[in-house]
Amino acid sequence: MVEFTTVLAGLGDALNLTNLLFVIAGVAIGQFIGALPGTGPVMAMAVAIPFTFVLDPLPAIAFLVGVNKGGLFGGAIPAILINTPGTPDAAATALDGHPLAKKGKPVKAMKMALYSSVTGDTFSDIVLITLSVPLAIIALQMGPVEIFALMIFAFSIIAGLIGDSVVKALIAAVLGLFFAMVGLDPEHGTPRLYFGYFELFDGLPLTAVAIGMLAVAEIFRRLANIGKSILPTIEIPDTQDADDKRVSRAEYWSCRYVMLRGAVIGTVLGAIPGIGSTAAAFMSYASTKQTSNDPESFGKGNLQGVAATESANSAVMGANLIPLLAIGIPGSITAALLISAFKIHGIQPGPLLFEQQGRLIYGLFGAMLMANLMNLLIGQASLRLWARIISAPESLVFSAALVLCITGVYASTGGMFGVAVMLAFAILGYVMTSFGYSVVIFIIAFFLGNKLELSLSQTLVILDGNPMAIINFPVALALLLLSLLSIVWLGYLAPRRANKRALIADDQSDTSSK
Numbered sequence: 001m002v003e004f005t006t007v008l009a010g011l012g013d014a015l016n017l018t019n020l021l022f023v024i025a026g027v028a029i030g031q032f033i034g035a036l037p038g039t040g041p042v043m044a045m046a047v048a049i050p051f052t053f054v055l056d057p058l059p060a061i062a063f064l065v066g067v068n069k070g071g072l073f074g075g076a077i078p079a080i081l082i083n084t085p086g087t088p089d090a091a092a093t094a095l096d097g098h099p100l101a102k103k104g105k106p107v108k109a110m111k112m113a114l115y116s117s118v119t120g121d122t123f124s125d126i127v128l129i130t131l132s133v134p135l136a137i138i139a140l141q142m143g144p145v146e147i148f149a150l151m152i153f154a155f156s157i158i159a160g161l162i163g164d165s166v167v168k169a170l171i172a173a174v175l176g177l178f179f180a181m182v183g184l185d186p187e188h189g190t191p192r193l194y195f196g197y198f199e200l201f202d203g204l205p206l207t208a209v210a211i212g213m214l215a216v217a218e219i220f221r222r223l224a225n226i227g228k229s230i231l232p233t234i235e236i237p238d239t240q241d242a243d244d245k246r247v248s249r250a251e252y253w254s255c256r257y258v259m260l261r262g263a264v265i266g267t268v269l270g271a272i273p274g275i276g277s278t279a280a281a282f283m284s285y286a287s288t289k290q291t292s293n294d295p296e297s298f299g300k301g302n303l304q305g306v307a308a309t310e311s312a313n314s315a316v317m318g319a320n321l322i323p324l325l326a327i328g329i330p331g332s333i334t335a336a337l338l339i340s341a342f343k344i345h346g347i348q349p350g351p352l353l354f355e356q357q358g359r360l361i362y363g364l365f366g367a368m369l370m371a372n373l374m375n376l377l378i379g380q381a382s383l384r385l386w387a388r389i390i391s392a393p394e395s396l397v398f399s400a401a402l403v404l405c406i407t408g409v410y411a412s413t414g415g416m417f418g419v420a421v422m423l424a425f426a427i428l429g430y431v432m433t434s435f436g437y438s439v440v441i442f443i444i445a446f447f448l449g450n451k452l453e454l455s456l457s458q459t460l461v462i463l464d465g466n467p468m469a470i471i472n473f474p475v476a477l478a479l480l481l482l483s484l485l486s487i488v489w490l491g492y493l494a495p496r497r498a499n500k501r502a503l504i505a506d507d508q509s510d511t512s513s514k
Contacts, residue, residue, distance in 0.1 A: 010359040013058055014366025022059040023367055026066020027374045033067075034074020035386060036404050041071025045337045049344070057345040057360055062367035064341055068334050069121060069371045072277075072314050073379055076113040077386050080306075081106055082222075084215040084401055089313040091214050091440050092281035096298060096305030103301055107383055111247045112303050113310045114379040116259050120311030122372045123263035124270065124318030128325075129365045142272060144458035145470070149479035150272075151452050154279050155445070156483040166487070169441050172432065176442040179204060180449020187457045197417075204421060205413045209446060211405050212422035213429030213439045219398045219405070220430055247303070255307040258288050262311030270319025277313035278447055282440070284312035318368065324349050325361065 013019065029048070030041055045067050052060035079085035080097035093113060100109035142150070155173055182193045183203030194200040262284035269280040288308035289298045298305050320335040342349055347357055354361055409422045429439045463469040470477050 006358040007362045010362025010364075011366040013359065013363040014062070014370060019059050019062050019363075019367055020370065022055075022063040023066045023371050024374050024378070026063040026068075027070035027371055027378055030067040030070025030072075031074040031077075031375075031378060031382065032070075034071035035077040036408070041068045041075070041334060045071075045334055049337060049341055052341060053344060057342075057347060058363045058367070060345060061338065061341055061364055062371070064338060065364070065368055066371045066374065068317060068338075069314075069368075069375050070378070072121070072317060073114055073117045073310070073375060076117070076306075076310060077110060078215075078401070080109045080113060081386065082218075082398070082401065084218050084405075089277040089281040089309070091443065092278075092285050092309035092313070093306055095285065095309075095440075096300070096302045099299065099301035100303070100306070105245075105301070107245045108247055108303075109301075109306055110383045110386065111380075112251075112255075112306045114376065114383070115247060115252055116255065116262070116307040116310040117314040118372050118376045118379075119259045120263040120266055120313075120315035121317060121375070122369070123260075123311075124267045124315035125365070125368045125372065127267050128318040128321055128368075131322075142475070143462070144455045145462055145473045145476045146479070147272070148452065148455035148459045149473075149476035149483075151279075151448055151455065153479045153483045153486070154283055154448075156486045165436065168437050172437045172439070172441040173445040175437075176445025176447075177449045177452070179209070180446045181453070186450045186454040199417045203450070204446075205409075205418050206447060208409050208413055208418040208422040209425045210443050211409055212425035213432075213443060216402065216405050216422060216426035217429030217433060217439070219402050220426060221433070222398050223395070223402075251303060255304055258304045258307045259311040261287060262308045263315040266312035266315025267319040270316035271322045277316040278444055280316050281309040281313040282444060284308045325353055 026048075034041055045064055048064060048067055052063060055063070075085065075090040076093045076097065079090040079094035080101050083094050083098040085091040085094050097109045097113060100106070180203070182200055184191055184201060191201055262280075265284045265287070266277070266280040269283070270277070285298075285305060285308045288304055289295050292298065292302075292304065294302075317334070321338070324335045324339055339349055347353070347360070405422070406419055409418045410416065413419075413421075429442075432439050432442065470480070
């Protein structure tokens with residue numbers, strides 16, 4: 001058990017002026033880099049780690065945490081303003097954030113993203129501080145069978161709610177799973193589908209695929225539609241109503257249950273190693289749309305859609321540290337980078353960490369809460385700046401964004417091969433979008449492909465090839481049944497009800513007009 005005096009000493013260390021300055025610097029750098037299309041918190045942390053060698057452990061780790069927290073919100077900025085998310089989870093924010101920006105409400109959309117991001121992040125941090133060890137133990141109880149069933153459930157929900165056709169969504173998912181098979185077999189390490197390119201032994205780089213399909217494809221589309229006249233990227237009316245520039249207390253309060261649900265989803269999935277913020281963001285968005293009284297408004301500029309995704313993907317950050325601190329297993333790429341920073345300073349995450357380094361850990365907890373406050377303050381100060389910058393001519397903005405995407409992928413993948421992959425998948429993304437196939441589903445399937453394949457192989461071994469043995473795993477069986485119900489409901493029953501409501505509304509409008 002950690003003594004109360006140790007907790008107070010750790011929190012006192014966090015309030016040290018040096019630590020505060022490093023937290024502020026980390027958040028500011030994270031927001032700036034996250035706002036650049038083609039980059040993100042992972043790249044920022046990877047670049048920042050060598051600069052922490054000369055620092056003491058607490059300011060070094062607090063700085064990296066600040067970079068990560070700032071980058072999580074920063075990624076929502078290009079997704080909302082120009083529909084070019086630099087990361088897969090930011091693509092969920094773009095679904096409703098960009099339509100709001102096109103309506104002349106970019107500041108409102110970004111403020112909702114900021115408030116919900118800080119809310120979800122703070123909720124997750126409080127859970128981390130109070131329940132880290134018990135939650136880590138619960139997460140470890142989910143074996144390969146349960147994780148496989150959870151992934152199937154996530155796919156069924158997302159496929160039914162993203163896009164207009166469940167069939168097209170499932171085709172996109174299968175295509176994503178196919179490309180995830182490139183590289184080494186996750187179970188046996190056998191190379192496959194690499195066609196003599198040894199760069200593909202580790203699979204297609206996620207950064208290049210995601211940025212190509214999500215950001216570069218959209219940039220190509222927007223550049224192709226640029227006419228002879230010079231137009232701003234987003235029209236912000238000069239006589240904009242004050243309500244379009246802020247999120248009122250009533251609007252924030254109306255999203256309280258949405259943000260709470262997103263924070264819970266992000267915290268639970270973040271505590272399970274390997275699931276990640278992308279799945280959390282889309283599962284939160286899907287559940288919010290499904291339970292809404294006006295599901296047709298989603299994808300057209302609904303504030304609840306922004307709140308759902310940002311609260312969920314930000315909540316993953318704190319929850320990722322639960323398995324890292326309690327059992328030494330990183331739950332994500334950023335958590336893996338943090339574990340390398342711990343080891344650089346001679347600290348071994350694991351069950352004995354709270355006993356041996358209790359003061360440092362509670363200092364880190366204090367720094368995380370402080371970083372949330374700095375994220376809110378710095379974000380508030382910079383939102384209008386981003387909205388004005390993005391009002392520049394679209395030819396300039398998208399050309400610069402393309403250069404940043406190329407530079408980011410070149411740096412993250414280590415050469416031109418990654419850039420070539422990015423351009424190839426940008427073309428694929430352009431074609432898929434043109435024919436109504438969801439690139440978001442593709443990215444999620446690609447991202448989870450290896451984990452799904454590995455958990456499937458392990459599940460088959462555990463069940464000894466007998467599908468009926470699934471009854472011995474009640475949690476997995478319940479998730480699979482929910483998957484079947486969601487496909488039936490979302491793919492067949494819900495569209496029929498929506499069409500019936502539309503016909504009734506048309507009949508009523510015709511009657512009233514007569």
